Amino acid sequence: MAKMTMVQALNLALHQEMEKDDAILVLGEDVAVDGGVFRVTEGLLEKYGELRVIDTPLAESAIIGTAVGMAIHGLKPVCEIQFSGFSYLAFHQLESHAARMRWRSRGAYHVPLVLRTPYGGGVRALEHHSESRESYYAHTPGLKMVIPSSPRNARALLVSAMRDPDPVVFFEPKSIYRAFREEVPDEEEALPIGSAQVVREGNDLTLISYGAMMQPTLTAADRLAEEDGIQADVIDLLSISPLDEETCVNSVRKTGRVVIVNEAPRSFGPAAEVMARLIEKSFWYLEAPIRRVTGYDVIIPLFAYEQAYLPDAQRILRVARETLDVVS
């Protein structure tokens, strides 16, 4: 056990899986000599050599397109796209090929690639470095979409992503890359993709979130307990697709009230999908309208105003209280 940041925990996952599985290789811009601009791939080049740890030319489409070929022929490429805002330059390779190869070849070929990329706001960055557009990928049949929220679950989910037989898009919440440390066990640990976790239990209200937004969501839950005597069930989705509907539905059947939090723009975002599933499966249990706290439907502002854009504990708390005030 060691206390690690998320960057260190992700690095540990890469080291341990590469050690065990020769088919895994890492490719991307600045991942080898520089160790990745956030240092997630630090030390891999020295240990596994340039055949398996590849500094690519500057071309995202080439990274993913090449990885598709590698994956078809028995390798397990872990691609780093430097920021999620640049993953769109590779979008057609993901959508048109990575996501469809198994389907198109009627199961003859499959594409076990991982696309790792930092996403989200709160780090005072330039344009294109702060957005949260997981919906693009979650919306694409054939892709899995995973977003961890802490060092330990980041490590365990990345391990699963590398072992998954299908393409996994793995968004890393960069604002908490180094924000806090957590005990991470030395021995390998894997969390199933497609399973949410109930990280706090209560009967009064359900709060659902994921990624960097787990921090303000948990703060809001703490304050509800302290200030209002309200106990919330808090669910960390961990996978956006496949979505763990069962965990969400079970909780809402118990509490009857739910607030969903995502950093992404509001319209057509993950919260909207969770709402739809809850309406389908737990409508008769609801005691108040389902509410969501999200980013606005605007381009996330440059950093002077980004905190005004990002959902925070205060906003979550306000909406949670409004939900609790509804008399059914």
Place this chain on the structure above:
Amino acid sequence: MPRTTIDLPYQVEHISILDEDGNLDHDLEPDLSEEFLLRLHRYMLLGRRFDERMLKLQRQGRIGTFAPIQGQEASQLGSVAALRDSDWMAPAFRESAAQLWRGQSMESFLLYYGGYFRGGEIPEGIRNLPVAIPVGTQILHAVGLGYAIKVHGQDDVAMVFFGDGATSEGDFHEAVNNAGVFKTPTIFVCQNNQYAISIPRSHQTQAKTLAQKALAYGVPGIQTDGNDILAVYVAAIEAVERARAGEGPTLIENVTYRLSVHTTADDPTRYRDEEEVAVWEKREPISRFQRYLKDKGMLTDNAITALEDEIKDEIAEAVDKAEERMETLKDEAITMFDHLYAERPAYLEEQRQAFAAHWEKA
């Protein structure tokens, strides 16, 4: 049948007029007025000093991340100096000297890198595109601008900047190819500063030059000593004149060096050594141009000192103004709802009002 060699229409030339030791090729020296040369010099110095000031402001937390230009002043200014106001210019994200020459204010840079999108405002009548951060993506826009210029029957040109790394992106190839097919008045300026973050030019492509990439698309490509402002200018003006005359696009590779960090978030000691930087420090563009101007009797040490003082004051004033402006803009987060569409849709107006109601309480 014997195998034959296909005769290709272009070769790649390299231009150097004023070398790092101050040697001048008199035959190639362009005939430029004293006023124009001094103006170039002024902007080189302004570009350098403003950059240094921004680096300090960033380190003090007064602005955010930005991409320094140190060492690339000649490559930028020699290029834009060949444009006139009605021409278009599309920067990447490391062209502050070029943008200053093209009429953008220092204050706007400080606002932009201070985290205020107001800094992205394009002043009335200036034909610069905003900064484009996704590498290489803006290159195609210069083809479209060039096409529109043709449709409008004008003889303007569109000049676009990008780095060596950008030449690996598909958009670069699509742009040069389309410009060749459409014969657009587009000048592609590649600032080969030897690095794309940590990736050296030699790892970016096996091609010997970047200029030769144009040849595959039937477009002329030329390489310059990008730290020699005279060579850069000559390549640019020739390309501009060809484009104005309806003879189509050119790719120019300015061979230069990024003397500073990639951005303020980068640590270059991880991927390059001091000796290499020292070699390029000696080739740096400003001192060699100053020597040239002194030899021509256009510049003295006293004049340089006076100019340095003047620039220092100008920068200080811009910083003061920008910081005052930031203070007044601080509480205008609601402007995040502006400029998304010509008309704000109802759902967005609703979000804006909810924001206003909540934000006041916070």
